[in-house]
Amino acid sequence: MEGINTKLERVMSEPVRTLLIYALQHIAAMCAGAIAVPIILGGALSLPQEEIQFLVNATLMVSGVGTMIQTLGIGKKFGSRLLMIEGVSFAGVAALTSVASAYNGVDPRLGISIMFGATMISGVFTMIFAPVVGKMLKFFPNLVSGTVVTCMGLSLLPVAIRWIGGGNTASPSFGSFDNLILAGFTLIVILLTQKLSKGFIGNIAILIGLLLGTLVATVFGMADFSAVSTAKIINLNVPFYFGIPKFEISAVLSLILVQMVIMTDATGNQINLMDISNQELSKERLTAGLRGHGLSSFIGGIFNSFPQSLFGQNVGVVALTGKSNRYVGFTAGLLLLTVSIFPKLTALLTSIPYPVLGGAGIIMFGMVAANGIKRLGTVEYNGNRNLVIVATSLGMALIPISVPQIFNNFSPWANILFKSPITLGALTVVILNIIFNELGKNKKMEVSNG
Template sequence: MAKETTSGEVAAARPEDEWLGPGKSLAYGIQHVLTMYGGIIAPPLIIGGAAGVSANEIALLVASCLFIGGLATILQSFGVPFFGSQLPLVQGTSFASVATMTAIVADSGLPGVFGAVMASAALGLLIAPFFSRLVRFFPPVVTGTVITVIGLSLMPVAARWAMGNNTKAPDYGSIANIALAALTLLIVLLLSKVAIPAISRLSILFSIVIGTVIASVIGMADFSKVAAGPIFAVPTPFAFGWPVFDIAAIISMFIVVLVILTETTADILAVGEIVDTPVDRRRIGDGLRADMAASAIAPVFNGFTQSAFAQNVGLVAITGVKSRFVVTAGGVVLLVLGMLPVLGRVVAAIPYPVLGGAGLVLFGTVAASGIKTLSKVDYNGNMNLVIVAASVGFGMLPIAAPSFYDEFPEWVGTIFHSGISSAAIMAVLLNLLFNHLRLGKPAENPSVFGTASRVIDYSDLKALSRLRNGDRIEDGRIVDADGNPVPVCDADGKPVPYRLDAEPNGH
């Protein structure tokens, strides 16, 4: 039974149901908004820039993403029957979908993006109750690969921003633009080094603000159009026209939806552990349904796919504030910000070189997160190295050579023009082939790729101290004078699969 304290806080049976009072809930909620603000405004800036829309239309996209992010956050944290995990999870526009939407917008414009998001999210909503059974097909070797490619595929965007974004502008690629981007990057790095945690965590946001102020002082920022428009307004439904439903675009977007479902499942499990509350299959299903329902509704208000923000999961761990009502308060703040188009016009006036400098770190962080996930993968005696290598390589093809699929049928280009879709398809198929289908090569030391990942170290040297004269290295293995393999065991007497492709620790 809940008990109320003199400060207005209400303890609850579940940690996430604790009520901290309106003042604390709002304050902590604003902290959540500040933590994810830079991440939630970046996707509409990227997609709007790729679509070539005006500054006012980009402002509308920014406001719409804030608005729908607030609705999605409230649905996820507060919850209604069958929708919402009722955990402190902040929702916002997913970075995982940005590269794919950028590829779609080049062919079908924003209506094509909205149609693909709406249809793929509807499909995601249908499979959400069963997705927990499919998670085993999306292990870290798959998700880590995809997240890494997401970050890498956004690097050209950061480069274009740093150069000025508009390739037809006379100052595109100028020293002034690149210098402003470099200065912003330097500010990010310096703020990240500050010992005050609040400043370090918000280094991206603060660097954008400082970089914009500097740009304004030197005449590289124009805020003259900020006042041209209403201060308060609800995002207009279908402001960019009715959605267009293209089969190839929907398939491409559905692949991303599967990645988003995997990420949200991981975030639900992670925040459940942090809050120390039970998370069962039903709760995961409710959370995924909220994710997909918000994503399906988002295009109506000119928004995009929604997912849980991992940085806010980290904030819950750092602060120890477990109340879901704090995040609900943050959702209300996002909702209000989304009804302030003047704020969107301010964001749209930020010079692209400033965004480019900050984006280099922001997008690089996404890639680094994928690499961190891949570091947890076991590469010994299996084909996981091949899965990662082939999937990353396949995913980088359309990034390194954008015209690679120009001669293919249009539907092929739409699906594989996105590096994320390419990497995801390859990673899932290869994971099924090598880790689930038992036909073919044996599980232990299946190929040179599987065995090459094990390099002998000092612990093995102790086991090799009994080598005899005439023993030699042949094809990366130790054999005796007659060419017979010499069995090698570790310090505990267990057989060690290895190759002597390098000397231990570089000595």
């Protein structure tokens, strides 16, 4: 066994035990977001609790497979070979919930089969469309990419704030002093660890904060581990557990639109990660990452899960720790795959209290925004309209963050598009950059040369 570990360490450039700890930090950061979608959709279909738990474990399994595809790659066509964590996307919840509402009480299994069929087709669409997005990299200079990444961070921060309050805004205990103090304690632990420790301990500050926060919550009766005792010991995910997938045109078109939103998000995440990792920005790597993401969604439809996405909170973890070794991601994928087989482990991970996650989320999501601001700091603002472009784009992105109800009168497809702060901000900055900086560029060069 020692010989195998030595070979692995040589390939992965890290001791195996270190990779495991870093990987656990990434899993703890993304777990709450990963399991929320199957719980929401399973509830919308009024599925029994046992089948909702099955969906949760299936989601973690697909997340593990998708993460391994991204980090290791399949040939040169699939996977970015960056420390990316795949997980089920919130962007598809609205579209999938509309399918659920149509079949809830009528035939929930038909409804979920339609969801999985649409997920598969949307994954195929993403794989086909990925090269088109890859060729658009020239439209993502620092002005554009910095704005998009900043929008990503801003769009994630409200999630952390809801977690700080307790997760459910309708709960009477939301925003209680106990929740706020627990979140503040977690935040302070992470900051103190960063301040007082260097090297390995400093790099796992998020994990230390989550562990100590959960420990304090347990002591004061704010953590609920009852799901661990009731969960099954072993659960095996099999293809088409709910039946053969069905293909309904409206559901398929809705998820194709959702995938276009997700690809915008994924493009920003990849550009951010390549920057943090000091990797060259290339359309080939971007295309391979998007293809890998599409393949993950296709596999998700087969193995009882939903459209996948690249998780922004994990980009925040990479930015905070400075650890961008892709084998950390591969190890996280392997652990997710393992955890998905044992529901009791899943229940343990999902028992981390929301305020604890919120305290960590403030830093993780804030780091995403900070990296966008850092990139914007390299942009030239004198003698041009770049400041106007950034200001307008950030303002547009803040509309759905601040008042999402403003788009309630829009059609469903427009709602999917405009309720995404990342998509709205990205479209604005790309269009304005073309108008102000690209159009007429050749004429200006000719005049200056003449």
